[in-house]
Amino acid sequence: MNYQFRFAPYRRPFKTPLRTHHGLWTMRQGIILSLQDEMGRITQGEIAPLPWFGTETLEEAIAFCAVFGGNITREQIAAIPDTLPACQFGFETAQLNLASTENLVSLPPTKFCQLIRRSPTLFQDLQTLLQQGFRTFKLKIALDTPTTEIALCQQILAALPADGRLRLDANGGLNREQAKYWLNWGESQAKLEFIEQPLAPEHFSDLLQLNAAFQTQIALDESVSQLASLEHCYGQGWCGVFVIKLAIAGFPSRLKEFCQAHQPDIVISTVFETAVGQRALLNFSQKFFPSQRALGMGDIHWFTD
Template identity: 30%
Template structure:
Protein backbone atom coordinates (compact mmCIF):
# COMPACT_ATOMS: atom_id res chain seq x y z
CA UNK A 1 0.00 0.00 0.00
CA UNK A 2 1.29 3.47 -0.88
CA UNK A 3 1.90 5.70 2.14
CA UNK A 4 2.08 9.45 1.62
CA UNK A 5 1.33 11.16 4.97
CA UNK A 6 3.95 12.56 7.32
CA UNK A 7 5.37 9.98 9.76
CA UNK A 8 8.37 9.28 11.95
CA UNK A 9 11.41 7.57 10.44
CA UNK A 10 14.40 5.90 12.03
CA UNK A 11 17.46 6.81 9.98
CA UNK A 12 20.64 4.76 9.86
CA UNK A 13 23.62 5.13 7.56
CA UNK A 14 27.03 3.58 7.17
CA UNK A 15 30.01 4.04 4.89
CA UNK A 16 31.02 1.69 2.11
CA UNK A 17 34.02 1.53 -0.17
CA UNK A 18 35.26 -0.92 -2.78
CA UNK A 19 37.90 -1.16 -5.46
CA UNK A 20 37.15 -2.19 -9.02
CA UNK A 21 38.76 -5.44 -10.20
CA UNK A 22 40.21 -3.46 -13.10
CA UNK A 23 40.37 0.35 -13.24
CA UNK A 24 38.22 2.04 -15.89
CA UNK A 25 40.45 4.49 -17.75
CA UNK A 26 38.76 7.42 -19.48
CA UNK A 27 39.93 10.63 -21.13
CA UNK A 28 39.33 12.66 -17.97
CA UNK A 29 39.51 10.22 -15.06
CA UNK A 30 40.75 6.86 -13.85
CA UNK A 31 37.97 5.09 -11.95
CA UNK A 32 39.75 2.86 -9.42
CA UNK A 33 37.29 2.71 -6.53
CA UNK A 34 33.79 3.74 -5.43
CA UNK A 35 32.74 4.98 -2.04
CA UNK A 36 29.71 6.44 -0.37
CA UNK A 37 27.01 5.68 2.17
CA UNK A 38 24.22 3.14 2.53
CA UNK A 39 20.91 4.25 4.03
CA UNK A 40 18.41 2.25 6.04
CA UNK A 41 15.09 3.97 6.79
CA UNK A 42 12.48 2.33 8.98
CA UNK A 43 9.01 3.57 9.85
CA UNK A 44 7.51 2.98 13.29
CA UNK A 45 5.29 0.23 11.86
CA UNK A 46 8.34 -1.71 10.65
CA UNK A 47 8.47 -0.88 6.93
CA UNK A 48 12.06 -0.59 5.66
CA UNK A 49 13.58 1.23 2.72
CA UNK A 50 17.15 1.05 1.48
CA UNK A 51 19.20 3.65 -0.35
CA UNK A 52 22.69 4.23 -1.72
CA UNK A 53 24.44 7.60 -1.76
CA UNK A 54 27.49 7.62 -4.01
CA UNK A 55 28.56 10.83 -5.74
CA UNK A 56 31.18 10.46 -8.43
CA UNK A 57 34.63 9.90 -6.93
CA UNK A 58 36.06 13.13 -8.33
CA UNK A 59 33.15 15.23 -7.00
CA UNK A 60 34.94 16.10 -3.77
CA UNK A 61 32.57 18.90 -2.83
CA UNK A 62 29.54 16.59 -3.01
CA UNK A 63 31.28 14.07 -0.76
CA UNK A 64 31.97 16.76 1.86
CA UNK A 65 28.46 18.24 1.72
CA UNK A 66 26.85 14.82 2.04
CA UNK A 67 29.07 13.90 4.99
CA UNK A 68 27.98 17.06 6.80
CA UNK A 69 24.29 16.58 6.02
CA UNK A 70 24.24 12.95 7.13
CA UNK A 71 25.94 13.79 10.43
CA UNK A 72 23.35 16.51 11.01
CA UNK A 73 20.40 14.12 10.57
CA UNK A 74 19.19 12.64 13.85
CA UNK A 75 18.25 9.03 14.51
CA UNK A 76 14.51 9.78 14.44
CA UNK A 77 12.78 12.52 12.48
CA UNK A 78 9.62 13.07 10.50
CA UNK A 79 9.46 12.47 6.77
CA UNK A 80 8.78 16.19 6.37
CA UNK A 81 11.96 17.13 8.21
CA UNK A 82 13.99 14.53 6.34
CA UNK A 83 12.83 15.84 2.98
CA UNK A 84 13.47 19.38 4.17
CA UNK A 85 17.10 18.46 4.78
CA UNK A 86 17.41 17.58 1.09
CA UNK A 87 16.85 21.11 -0.18
CA UNK A 88 19.91 22.08 -2.24
CA UNK A 89 21.49 18.71 -1.36
CA UNK A 90 23.74 17.01 -3.95
CA UNK A 91 21.78 14.80 -6.39
CA UNK A 92 23.46 11.64 -5.07
CA UNK A 93 21.97 12.24 -1.61
CA UNK A 94 18.55 12.95 -3.09
CA UNK A 95 18.82 9.69 -5.04
CA UNK A 96 19.65 7.64 -1.95
CA UNK A 97 16.90 9.11 0.21
CA UNK A 98 14.44 8.97 -2.69
CA UNK A 99 15.19 5.27 -3.18
CA UNK A 100 14.66 4.47 0.49
CA UNK A 101 11.46 6.51 0.84
CA UNK A 102 9.98 5.01 -2.34
CA UNK A 103 10.68 1.48 -1.12
CA UNK A 104 9.43 2.20 2.38
CA UNK A 105 6.19 3.67 1.01
CA UNK A 106 5.68 1.09 -1.74
CA UNK A 107 5.87 3.61 -4.60
CA UNK A 108 8.16 1.69 -6.96
CA UNK A 109 6.20 -1.14 -8.50
CA UNK A 110 3.06 -1.64 -10.50
CA UNK A 111 0.53 -4.08 -8.95
CA UNK A 112 1.94 -7.60 -8.81
CA UNK A 113 5.34 -6.28 -9.90
CA UNK A 114 8.69 -6.69 -8.14
CA UNK A 115 12.27 -5.74 -8.93
CA UNK A 116 12.76 -6.36 -12.65
CA UNK A 117 15.78 -8.00 -14.23
CA UNK A 118 17.62 -5.87 -16.79
CA UNK A 119 17.88 -6.70 -20.48
CA UNK A 120 21.28 -7.82 -21.81
CA UNK A 121 23.85 -5.07 -21.35
CA UNK A 122 26.39 -3.53 -23.65
CA UNK A 123 29.92 -4.84 -23.05
CA UNK A 124 32.51 -2.29 -21.99
CA UNK A 125 35.82 -2.52 -23.83
CA UNK A 126 39.01 -1.12 -22.29
CA UNK A 127 40.73 1.84 -23.84
CA UNK A 128 43.62 1.44 -26.26
CA UNK A 129 44.96 -1.57 -28.16
CA UNK A 130 43.73 -4.10 -25.56
CA UNK A 131 40.19 -3.42 -26.79
CA UNK A 132 40.66 -5.86 -29.67
CA UNK A 133 41.77 -8.72 -27.40
CA UNK A 134 38.76 -8.09 -25.18
CA UNK A 135 36.41 -8.16 -28.17
CA UNK A 136 37.81 -11.47 -29.40
CA UNK A 137 37.52 -13.01 -25.92
CA UNK A 138 33.98 -11.89 -25.20
CA UNK A 139 32.79 -13.18 -28.56
CA UNK A 140 33.54 -16.67 -27.19
CA UNK A 141 31.01 -16.39 -24.36
CA UNK A 142 28.50 -13.79 -25.54
CA UNK A 143 25.12 -15.41 -26.14
CA UNK A 144 24.75 -15.72 -29.90
CA UNK A 145 21.00 -15.10 -29.85
CA UNK A 146 21.51 -11.69 -28.18
CA UNK A 147 22.60 -8.76 -30.37
CA UNK A 148 26.15 -7.72 -29.51
CA UNK A 149 26.55 -4.14 -28.27
CA UNK A 150 29.97 -2.71 -27.41
CA UNK A 151 31.06 0.47 -25.69
CA UNK A 152 34.64 1.57 -26.24
CA UNK A 153 36.47 4.29 -24.29
CA UNK A 154 38.59 6.62 -26.43
CA UNK A 155 40.39 9.93 -26.02
CA UNK A 156 42.85 8.18 -23.70
CA UNK A 157 45.72 7.34 -26.06
CA UNK A 158 47.06 9.34 -28.99
CA UNK A 159 44.59 9.75 -31.82
CA UNK A 160 46.64 7.85 -34.42
CA UNK A 161 46.78 4.77 -32.19
CA UNK A 162 43.06 4.91 -31.47
CA UNK A 163 42.22 5.30 -35.15
CA UNK A 164 44.26 2.16 -35.88
CA UNK A 165 42.45 0.26 -33.12
CA UNK A 166 39.12 1.46 -34.53
CA UNK A 167 39.89 -0.12 -37.90
CA UNK A 168 40.85 -3.40 -36.23
CA UNK A 169 37.64 -3.43 -34.19
CA UNK A 170 35.50 -2.74 -37.24
CA UNK A 171 37.28 -5.54 -39.08
CA UNK A 172 36.33 -8.08 -36.39
CA UNK A 173 32.96 -6.67 -35.35
CA UNK A 174 30.00 -8.74 -36.60
CA UNK A 175 27.78 -7.01 -39.11
CA UNK A 176 24.83 -7.26 -36.71
CA UNK A 177 26.71 -5.68 -33.78
CA UNK A 178 26.40 -2.14 -32.46
CA UNK A 179 29.28 0.09 -31.38
CA UNK A 180 29.18 3.02 -28.97
CA UNK A 181 32.28 5.19 -28.82
CA UNK A 182 32.63 6.96 -25.48
CA UNK A 183 34.90 9.99 -25.50
CA UNK A 184 34.04 11.50 -22.08
CA UNK A 185 34.51 14.95 -23.59
CA UNK A 186 38.11 14.24 -24.59
CA UNK A 187 38.15 15.44 -28.21
CA UNK A 188 38.44 18.85 -29.79
CA UNK A 189 36.32 19.81 -32.80
CA UNK A 190 39.00 18.85 -35.30
CA UNK A 191 39.42 15.29 -34.00
CA UNK A 192 35.66 14.90 -33.63
CA UNK A 193 35.19 15.97 -37.25
CA UNK A 194 37.77 13.42 -38.45
CA UNK A 195 36.06 10.56 -36.61
CA UNK A 196 32.67 11.69 -37.85
CA UNK A 197 33.90 11.70 -41.43
CA UNK A 198 35.09 8.11 -40.96
CA UNK A 199 32.00 6.80 -39.19
CA UNK A 200 28.93 8.65 -40.44
CA UNK A 201 28.23 5.90 -43.00
CA UNK A 202 29.13 3.05 -40.62
CA UNK A 203 25.88 1.12 -40.00
CA UNK A 204 27.20 -0.51 -36.82
CA UNK A 205 27.82 2.82 -35.07
CA UNK A 206 25.06 3.39 -32.53
CA UNK A 207 26.37 6.75 -31.32
CA UNK A 208 29.40 8.74 -30.24
CA UNK A 209 29.04 9.60 -26.56
CA UNK A 210 30.04 13.05 -25.33
CA UNK A 211 32.69 13.73 -28.00
CA UNK A 212 33.27 17.31 -26.85
CA UNK A 213 33.41 18.98 -23.46
CA UNK A 214 30.05 20.05 -22.02
CA UNK A 215 31.05 23.70 -22.44
CA UNK A 216 31.01 23.28 -26.24
CA UNK A 217 27.28 22.70 -26.65
CA UNK A 218 27.33 24.48 -30.01
CA UNK A 219 29.93 22.02 -31.27
CA UNK A 220 27.92 19.06 -30.00
CA UNK A 221 24.84 20.31 -31.81
CA UNK A 222 26.81 20.74 -35.03
CA UNK A 223 28.12 17.17 -34.82
CA UNK A 224 24.63 15.84 -34.13
CA UNK A 225 23.51 17.09 -37.54
CA UNK A 226 25.90 14.61 -39.15
CA UNK A 227 26.22 11.65 -36.80
CA UNK A 228 24.34 10.25 -33.79
CA UNK A 229 25.56 11.95 -30.63
CA UNK A 230 24.66 10.91 -27.07
CA UNK A 231 25.15 13.27 -24.15
CA UNK A 232 26.44 12.14 -20.75
CA UNK A 233 28.53 14.64 -18.78
CA UNK A 234 26.60 17.54 -20.33
CA UNK A 235 23.39 16.30 -18.70
CA UNK A 236 24.89 16.49 -15.22
CA UNK A 237 26.36 19.96 -15.66
CA UNK A 238 23.43 21.42 -17.60
CA UNK A 239 20.44 19.46 -16.33
CA UNK A 240 18.01 21.46 -18.51
CA UNK A 241 19.40 19.51 -21.48
CA UNK A 242 17.50 16.47 -20.20
CA UNK A 243 14.37 18.24 -21.41
CA UNK A 244 15.70 19.75 -24.63
CA UNK A 245 18.27 17.36 -26.15
CA UNK A 246 16.47 15.28 -28.78
CA UNK A 247 19.27 12.75 -29.30
CA UNK A 248 20.23 9.89 -27.02
CA UNK A 249 20.83 10.64 -23.35
CA UNK A 250 23.07 8.51 -21.14
CA UNK A 251 21.26 8.62 -17.81
CA UNK A 252 23.13 7.79 -14.60
CA UNK A 253 20.38 7.56 -12.00
CA UNK A 254 22.61 7.47 -8.91
CA UNK A 255 23.82 11.03 -9.56
CA UNK A 256 20.59 12.56 -10.87
CA UNK A 257 18.38 12.92 -7.78
CA UNK A 258 15.08 11.30 -6.83
CA UNK A 259 14.79 8.16 -9.01
CA UNK A 260 10.99 8.37 -9.14
CA UNK A 261 11.30 11.27 -11.61
CA UNK A 262 13.27 9.15 -14.07
CA UNK A 263 11.05 6.12 -13.42
CA UNK A 264 7.98 8.20 -14.29
CA UNK A 265 9.60 9.44 -17.52
CA UNK A 266 10.44 5.87 -18.55
CA UNK A 267 6.92 4.67 -17.79
CA UNK A 268 5.60 7.46 -19.99
CA UNK A 269 7.76 6.09 -22.80
CA UNK A 270 9.97 9.13 -23.28
CA UNK A 271 12.38 7.97 -26.00
CA UNK A 272 16.15 7.76 -26.28
CA UNK A 273 17.04 7.44 -22.60
CA UNK A 274 19.77 4.86 -21.98
CA UNK A 275 20.35 3.70 -18.40
CA UNK A 276 23.97 3.46 -17.30
CA UNK A 277 25.76 2.25 -14.20
CA UNK A 278 28.08 4.37 -12.10
CA UNK A 279 29.34 1.14 -10.46
CA UNK A 280 27.03 0.56 -7.49
CA UNK A 281 26.60 -1.80 -4.58
CA UNK A 282 23.74 -4.27 -4.77
CA UNK A 283 21.36 -1.73 -3.23
CA UNK A 284 21.90 0.83 -5.96
CA UNK A 285 22.15 -1.80 -8.67
CA UNK A 286 18.60 -3.02 -7.92
CA UNK A 287 17.39 0.40 -9.07
CA UNK A 288 19.67 0.57 -12.12
CA UNK A 289 18.49 -2.87 -13.27
CA UNK A 290 14.85 -2.02 -12.68
CA UNK A 291 15.05 1.28 -14.55
CA UNK A 292 16.86 -0.42 -17.44
CA UNK A 293 14.08 -3.03 -17.63
CA UNK A 294 11.39 -0.34 -17.69
CA UNK A 295 13.31 1.54 -20.40
CA UNK A 296 13.41 -1.62 -22.49
CA UNK A 297 9.60 -1.76 -22.49
CA UNK A 298 9.39 1.70 -24.08
CA UNK A 299 9.40 3.04 -27.62
CA UNK A 300 13.21 2.98 -28.06
CA UNK A 301 14.49 -0.14 -26.25
CA UNK A 302 18.25 -0.26 -26.06
CA UNK A 303 20.93 -2.24 -24.26
CA UNK A 304 21.78 -0.54 -20.96
CA UNK A 305 25.33 0.21 -19.95
CA UNK A 306 25.87 -2.06 -16.95
CA UNK A 307 29.55 -2.96 -17.54
CA UNK A 308 28.91 -6.63 -16.74
CA UNK A 309 32.52 -7.62 -17.28
CA UNK A 310 33.87 -5.01 -14.83
CA UNK A 311 31.79 -5.59 -11.69
CA UNK A 312 33.21 -6.78 -8.36
CA UNK A 313 31.75 -9.78 -6.56
CA UNK A 314 30.83 -10.41 -2.92
CA UNK A 315 28.04 -9.64 -0.47
CA UNK A 316 28.41 -5.91 -1.02
CA UNK A 317 26.96 -6.54 -4.48
CA UNK A 318 24.17 -8.88 -3.42
CA UNK A 319 20.58 -8.00 -4.31
CA UNK A 320 19.67 -8.78 -0.70
CA UNK A 321 20.01 -5.34 0.94
CA UNK A 322 20.56 -6.80 4.40
CA UNK A 323 23.64 -8.64 3.11
CA UNK A 324 24.91 -5.43 1.50
CA UNK A 325 24.37 -3.55 4.75
CA UNK A 326 26.27 -6.13 6.77
CA UNK A 327 29.13 -6.20 4.23
CA UNK A 328 29.71 -2.44 4.33
CA UNK A 329 32.65 -1.14 6.31
Protein backbone atom coordinates in the same frame (compact mmCIF):
# COMPACT_ATOMS: atom_id res chain seq x y z
CA MET B 1 5.92 9.23 7.71
CA ASN B 2 8.95 9.03 9.98
CA TYR B 3 11.87 6.75 9.27
CA GLN B 4 14.69 5.55 11.42
CA PHE B 5 17.77 5.41 9.33
CA ARG B 6 21.30 4.14 9.42
CA PHE B 7 24.11 4.66 7.00
CA ALA B 8 27.46 3.05 6.35
CA PRO B 9 30.16 4.37 4.01
CA TYR B 10 31.86 1.78 1.78
CA ARG B 11 35.06 1.57 -0.30
CA ARG B 12 35.48 -0.82 -3.25
CA PRO B 13 38.79 -0.89 -5.14
CA PHE B 14 38.69 -1.46 -8.90
CA LYS B 15 40.62 -4.56 -10.02
CA THR B 16 42.47 -2.32 -12.40
CA PRO B 17 42.06 1.45 -12.09
CA LEU B 18 39.62 2.81 -14.68
CA ARG B 19 41.26 5.24 -17.05
CA THR B 20 39.08 7.95 -18.60
CA HIS B 21 39.66 11.45 -19.87
CA HIS B 22 38.78 12.61 -16.30
CA GLY B 23 41.81 10.73 -14.94
CA LEU B 24 42.50 7.48 -13.14
CA TRP B 25 39.77 6.09 -10.86
CA THR B 26 41.03 3.56 -8.32
CA MET B 27 38.35 3.30 -5.65
CA ARG B 28 34.55 3.50 -5.73
CA GLN B 29 33.31 5.07 -2.50
CA GLY B 30 29.74 5.62 -1.43
CA ILE B 31 27.17 5.06 1.28
CA ILE B 32 24.59 2.33 1.87
CA LEU B 33 21.62 3.56 3.85
CA SER B 34 18.67 1.74 5.35
CA LEU B 35 15.31 3.22 6.30
CA GLN B 36 12.90 1.63 8.73
CA ASP B 37 9.34 2.89 8.49
CA GLU B 38 6.71 3.04 11.24
CA MET B 39 5.49 -0.47 10.38
CA GLY B 40 9.01 -1.85 10.88
CA ARG B 41 9.68 -2.40 7.16
CA ILE B 42 13.35 -1.92 6.29
CA THR B 43 14.46 -0.76 2.84
CA GLN B 44 17.87 0.12 1.42
CA GLY B 45 19.30 2.83 -0.78
CA GLU B 46 22.70 3.83 -2.09
CA ILE B 47 24.40 7.18 -2.31
CA ALA B 48 27.09 6.95 -5.02
CA PRO B 49 28.55 10.43 -5.58
CA LEU B 50 30.60 11.36 -8.63
CA PRO B 51 31.98 14.84 -7.92
CA TRP B 52 33.62 15.21 -11.36
CA PHE B 53 30.09 14.88 -12.78
CA GLY B 54 28.83 17.74 -10.64
CA THR B 55 27.55 15.87 -7.59
CA GLU B 56 28.27 16.37 -3.92
CA THR B 57 31.45 14.78 -2.56
CA LEU B 58 31.35 11.69 -0.34
CA GLU B 59 32.23 13.90 2.64
CA GLU B 60 29.30 16.23 1.89
CA ALA B 61 26.94 13.24 1.63
CA ILE B 62 28.20 11.84 4.95
CA ALA B 63 27.80 15.24 6.58
CA PHE B 64 24.23 15.44 5.25
CA CYS B 65 23.34 11.97 6.61
CA ALA B 66 24.90 12.77 9.99
CA VAL B 67 22.74 15.88 10.49
CA PHE B 68 19.56 13.87 11.10
CA GLY B 69 20.80 11.79 14.01
CA GLY B 70 19.19 8.57 12.79
CA ASN B 71 15.67 9.90 12.09
CA ILE B 72 14.30 11.46 8.91
CA THR B 73 10.79 12.31 7.68
CA ARG B 74 9.17 12.03 4.25
CA GLU B 75 9.15 15.86 4.11
CA GLN B 76 12.86 16.09 4.88
CA ILE B 77 13.61 13.59 2.10
CA ALA B 78 11.51 15.59 -0.37
CA ALA B 79 13.41 18.73 0.68
CA ILE B 80 16.92 17.37 -0.04
CA PRO B 81 18.49 20.20 -2.05
CA ASP B 82 19.52 19.86 -5.71
CA THR B 83 23.14 20.36 -4.62
CA LEU B 84 22.97 16.79 -3.23
CA PRO B 85 21.69 14.79 -6.23
CA ALA B 86 23.28 11.47 -5.14
CA CYS B 87 21.55 11.84 -1.73
CA GLN B 88 18.25 12.59 -3.50
CA PHE B 89 18.60 9.30 -5.41
CA GLY B 90 19.69 7.25 -2.38
CA PHE B 91 16.95 8.39 -0.04
CA GLU B 92 14.12 8.38 -2.57
CA THR B 93 14.94 4.92 -3.95
CA ALA B 94 15.07 3.62 -0.36
CA GLN B 95 11.74 5.27 0.38
CA LEU B 96 10.18 3.70 -2.74
CA ASN B 97 11.81 0.32 -1.95
CA LEU B 98 13.39 0.23 -5.39
CA ALA B 99 16.43 -1.75 -4.29
CA SER B 100 14.19 -4.72 -3.50
CA THR B 101 14.62 -7.94 -5.47
CA GLU B 102 10.87 -8.68 -5.31
CA ASN B 103 9.72 -7.64 -8.76
CA LEU B 104 13.05 -7.65 -10.53
CA VAL B 105 12.92 -9.36 -13.91
CA SER B 106 16.22 -10.79 -15.09
CA LEU B 107 17.21 -9.36 -18.45
CA PRO B 108 19.19 -11.14 -21.19
CA PRO B 109 22.81 -10.05 -21.93
CA THR B 110 21.63 -8.27 -25.09
CA LYS B 111 19.99 -5.67 -22.81
CA PHE B 112 23.34 -4.64 -21.30
CA CYS B 113 26.26 -2.71 -22.68
CA GLN B 114 29.69 -3.96 -21.58
CA LEU B 115 32.60 -1.61 -21.06
CA ILE B 116 35.71 -3.09 -22.64
CA ARG B 117 39.11 -2.24 -21.27
CA ARG B 118 42.19 -1.57 -23.37
CA SER B 119 44.53 -4.37 -22.52
CA PRO B 120 46.59 -6.98 -24.34
CA THR B 121 43.64 -9.36 -23.85
CA LEU B 122 41.02 -6.99 -25.30
CA PHE B 123 40.07 -9.25 -28.21
CA GLN B 124 39.98 -12.39 -26.08
CA ASP B 125 37.80 -10.54 -23.55
CA LEU B 126 35.53 -9.43 -26.37
CA GLN B 127 35.16 -12.99 -27.67
CA THR B 128 34.27 -14.22 -24.17
CA LEU B 129 31.61 -11.55 -23.80
CA LEU B 130 30.20 -12.34 -27.26
CA GLN B 131 29.99 -16.01 -26.30
CA GLN B 132 28.14 -15.01 -23.14
CA GLY B 133 25.55 -13.28 -25.34
CA PHE B 134 26.52 -9.61 -25.02
CA ARG B 135 26.17 -7.54 -28.17
CA THR B 136 26.68 -3.90 -27.14
CA PHE B 137 30.11 -2.68 -26.07
CA LYS B 138 31.65 0.58 -25.02
CA LEU B 139 35.19 1.86 -25.36
CA LYS B 140 36.72 4.96 -23.83
CA ILE B 141 38.40 7.21 -26.40
CA ALA B 142 40.24 10.56 -26.39
CA LEU B 143 43.15 8.86 -24.62
CA ASP B 144 45.38 8.72 -27.70
CA THR B 145 45.47 10.25 -31.21
CA PRO B 146 42.28 9.76 -33.28
CA THR B 147 44.25 7.89 -35.97
CA THR B 148 45.54 5.31 -33.47
CA GLU B 149 42.16 4.94 -31.78
CA ILE B 150 40.23 4.67 -35.04
CA ALA B 151 42.54 1.83 -36.11
CA LEU B 152 41.65 0.01 -32.85
CA CYS B 153 37.94 0.71 -33.36
CA GLN B 154 38.10 -0.69 -36.90
CA GLN B 155 39.49 -3.92 -35.48
CA ILE B 156 36.83 -4.09 -32.78
CA LEU B 157 34.03 -3.40 -35.27
CA ALA B 158 35.40 -6.11 -37.56
CA ALA B 159 35.28 -8.57 -34.64
CA LEU B 160 31.59 -7.83 -33.93
CA PRO B 161 28.75 -9.81 -35.51
CA ALA B 162 26.17 -7.97 -37.64
CA ASP B 163 23.96 -7.28 -34.60
CA GLY B 164 26.91 -6.04 -32.52
CA ARG B 165 27.08 -2.38 -31.52
CA LEU B 166 29.95 -0.19 -30.34
CA ARG B 167 29.61 2.97 -28.25
CA LEU B 168 32.58 5.31 -27.99
CA ASP B 169 32.94 7.60 -25.00
CA ALA B 170 35.24 10.61 -25.27
CA ASN B 171 34.29 12.07 -21.87
CA GLY B 172 34.47 15.53 -23.45
CA GLY B 173 38.11 15.03 -24.39
CA LEU B 174 38.14 15.87 -28.11
CA ASN B 175 38.55 19.27 -29.72
CA ARG B 176 36.21 20.36 -32.49
CA GLU B 177 38.48 19.22 -35.34
CA GLN B 178 39.08 15.82 -33.75
CA ALA B 179 35.35 15.42 -33.13
CA LYS B 180 34.62 16.14 -36.81
CA TYR B 181 37.24 13.58 -37.81
CA TRP B 182 35.62 10.94 -35.62
CA LEU B 183 32.07 11.81 -36.70
CA ASN B 184 33.05 11.75 -40.35
CA TRP B 185 34.63 8.33 -39.89
CA GLY B 186 31.48 7.17 -38.05
CA GLU B 187 29.25 7.92 -41.06
CA SER B 188 30.30 4.69 -42.73
CA GLN B 189 30.26 2.46 -39.62
CA ALA B 190 26.97 0.56 -39.44
CA LYS B 191 27.84 -1.02 -36.09
CA LEU B 192 28.78 2.24 -34.38
CA GLU B 193 25.86 3.15 -32.10
CA PHE B 194 26.99 6.61 -31.02
CA ILE B 195 29.88 8.77 -29.85
CA GLU B 196 29.36 9.96 -26.33
CA GLN B 197 30.24 13.51 -25.26
CA PRO B 198 32.86 14.27 -27.92
CA LEU B 199 33.27 17.84 -26.65
CA ALA B 200 33.21 19.20 -23.11
CA PRO B 201 29.87 20.53 -21.81
CA GLU B 202 30.92 24.18 -22.20
CA HIS B 203 30.95 23.68 -25.98
CA PHE B 204 27.25 22.90 -26.13
CA SER B 205 26.50 25.07 -29.18
CA ASP B 206 29.26 23.24 -31.10
CA LEU B 207 27.73 19.92 -30.04
CA LEU B 208 24.36 21.08 -31.38
CA GLN B 209 25.97 22.06 -34.70
CA LEU B 210 27.88 18.78 -35.01
CA ASN B 211 24.76 16.77 -34.23
CA ALA B 212 22.93 18.56 -37.04
CA ALA B 213 25.84 18.23 -39.49
CA PHE B 214 26.60 14.50 -39.16
CA GLN B 215 24.58 11.31 -39.42
CA THR B 216 26.74 9.70 -36.73
CA GLN B 217 24.73 9.83 -33.54
CA ILE B 218 26.03 11.87 -30.63
CA ALA B 219 25.05 11.16 -27.02
CA LEU B 220 25.33 13.73 -24.23
CA ASP B 221 26.57 12.51 -20.87
CA GLU B 222 28.62 15.03 -18.86
CA SER B 223 26.36 17.76 -20.34
CA VAL B 224 23.25 16.22 -18.77
CA SER B 225 24.48 14.74 -15.51
CA GLN B 226 21.70 16.22 -13.35
CA LEU B 227 18.06 16.85 -14.14
CA ALA B 228 18.50 20.65 -14.38
CA SER B 229 21.18 20.32 -17.08
CA LEU B 230 19.11 17.68 -18.88
CA GLU B 231 16.13 20.04 -18.96
CA HIS B 232 18.38 22.86 -20.12
CA CYS B 233 19.89 20.89 -23.06
CA TYR B 234 16.49 19.59 -24.05
CA GLY B 235 15.12 23.14 -23.95
CA GLN B 236 18.01 24.32 -26.16
CA GLY B 237 16.97 21.83 -28.83
CA TRP B 238 19.13 18.76 -28.25
CA CYS B 239 17.54 15.94 -30.25
CA GLY B 240 20.32 13.36 -29.99
CA VAL B 241 20.78 10.70 -27.32
CA PHE B 242 20.86 11.47 -23.58
CA VAL B 243 22.92 9.26 -21.25
CA ILE B 244 21.28 9.32 -17.84
CA LYS B 245 23.34 8.25 -14.86
CA LEU B 246 20.38 7.61 -12.67
CA ALA B 247 22.27 7.47 -9.35
CA ILE B 248 23.57 11.03 -9.76
CA ALA B 249 20.67 12.63 -11.63
CA GLY B 250 18.66 13.62 -8.55
CA PHE B 251 15.17 12.47 -7.50
CA PRO B 252 14.13 9.58 -9.81
CA SER B 253 10.48 10.67 -9.53
CA ARG B 254 11.30 14.03 -11.14
CA LEU B 255 13.30 12.36 -13.88
CA LYS B 256 10.39 10.04 -14.58
CA GLU B 257 8.04 13.02 -14.95
CA PHE B 258 10.41 14.72 -17.38
CA CYS B 259 10.92 11.59 -19.50
CA GLN B 260 7.22 10.77 -19.59
CA ALA B 261 6.41 14.32 -20.68
CA HIS B 262 9.09 14.62 -23.40
CA GLN B 263 10.03 11.05 -24.42
CA PRO B 264 13.75 11.78 -24.98
CA ASP B 265 16.01 9.12 -26.56
CA ILE B 266 17.82 7.87 -23.47
CA VAL B 267 20.40 5.37 -22.29
CA ILE B 268 20.25 4.56 -18.58
CA SER B 269 23.74 4.15 -17.21
CA THR B 270 25.61 3.02 -14.13
CA VAL B 271 28.13 4.93 -12.07
CA PHE B 272 29.66 1.74 -10.66
CA GLU B 273 27.19 1.39 -7.82
CA THR B 274 27.02 -1.69 -5.57
CA ALA B 275 24.23 -4.25 -6.00
CA VAL B 276 21.90 -2.01 -3.95
CA GLY B 277 22.13 0.91 -6.35
CA GLN B 278 22.08 -1.38 -9.37
CA ARG B 279 18.87 -3.06 -8.25
CA ALA B 280 17.28 0.34 -7.74
CA LEU B 281 18.43 1.39 -11.21
CA LEU B 282 17.14 -1.81 -12.83
CA ASN B 283 13.80 -1.68 -11.05
CA PHE B 284 13.31 1.93 -11.96
CA SER B 285 14.28 1.54 -15.60
CA GLN B 286 12.14 -1.58 -16.04
CA LYS B 287 9.14 0.23 -14.61
CA PHE B 288 9.45 3.58 -16.28
CA PHE B 289 12.01 3.58 -19.10
CA PRO B 290 11.45 0.63 -21.40
CA SER B 291 14.13 2.04 -23.70
CA GLN B 292 15.26 -0.11 -26.62
CA ARG B 293 18.87 0.84 -26.06
CA ALA B 294 21.09 -1.46 -23.97
CA LEU B 295 21.54 -0.41 -20.34
CA GLY B 296 24.97 1.01 -19.63
CA MET B 297 25.69 -1.15 -16.62
CA GLY B 298 27.99 -3.90 -17.80
CA ASP B 299 30.55 -3.62 -15.05
CA ILE B 300 30.36 -6.97 -13.32
CA HIS B 301 34.04 -7.75 -13.80
CA TRP B 302 35.45 -4.48 -12.58
CA PHE B 303 35.71 -4.91 -8.81
CA THR B 304 37.94 -7.10 -6.68
CA ASP B 305 35.08 -8.17 -4.35
